[in-house]
Amino acid sequence: METQGVEAVSKLGVQYGLPSLLMDAPGGVGAAFALVDTGIAVANNNPQQAVVSGVGGIFSIGGAELGAAAGSLAPGAFKAPAVAVGAGVGGLIFGSIGMQVGNWINGAINTLSSSLYSMQWYINYPTQYSSMPPMQSGISIPLGPHN
């Protein structure tokens, strides 16, 4: 019974999942772009790029779906080109918005970590606030005035 269930799910996945990923291009292509790009950024130890790519990619997936829904308002023979182009337009517009949002998130993370860094320094070395060394990437704990 269990095997049958797994087989049925696999069959559904192969029959409908893959074609929908490939043929229902809007979300599928956006998802592939986002996954690959975020993966490369993570592998290259570039968290800021990973945030921009991830958020931009997620937005482009949603945008492509919205664009396709918008294109589907076109009647009759124009539905097919309108859905295809609409998905592309939505993906690009929302990808662009997502990139900006990703940059804002990076900015917010930087501000937060820099504030935490300063705060930590001030708590540990209250009398030597002026000699605080600049925050280094990947180090969130102040090393101290003598390091």
Next chain:
Amino acid sequence: MENRIDQAGKKEMTARPVFIAMFVSALLAATTGFFLSSDAITSKYIASFSSLVAQIVPCVSVMAQNAIDPSRAQITWALQWTCFPIILMIWLWSGPVWSKEMKQAILKETSESSSIGKRRLVLILTVFALGSVILSDFGVVDLWSFFRGSIFYGVPSKMPLILRVPFTSNFGMALYAWFVPIAEAFCYWMFLLLVVNFKSYFYLPEPVPKS
């Protein structure tokens, strides 16, 4: 008009001219993006043509400046943007948004498909999004514009891949040079379609369930 006459004697709209225009545009993009010789790229006449288009369409310079082969990119984008008014005319000619046939097709199509709430939501969001693209083209607002290339503003290496593709290879450049003017033509056609037929879309009754 490219409308066919069906058996009942009614005009039937076809999107075939739009597909043909897209195909011809793709051939042009592939030719200039891959096969244009270096002699042609350095030709005075071609360079003056692409410079002229670049002065009219800011997107051409934006894309060319960041491309791996700026001269080839400028020619490719300039030629593709020259196709934009032609593609837009073909969209409007084969699918006249103001025609009675279009209104009938909308009534027939949408009354069989989505629910009222979803249709109205998508309609309003689409009019807003496409309207913002058009206003950005004219410089009224500073949001996302294909014409000005503002969708691609920023440092290409810092962009997500989907926006970085046109700067990374000649293939990506040709692909986006082909797609962007088509996308722009679509935005104008779709916006006109929705605005001209807004009432038809908005006040359509709930779809009748199929028995």
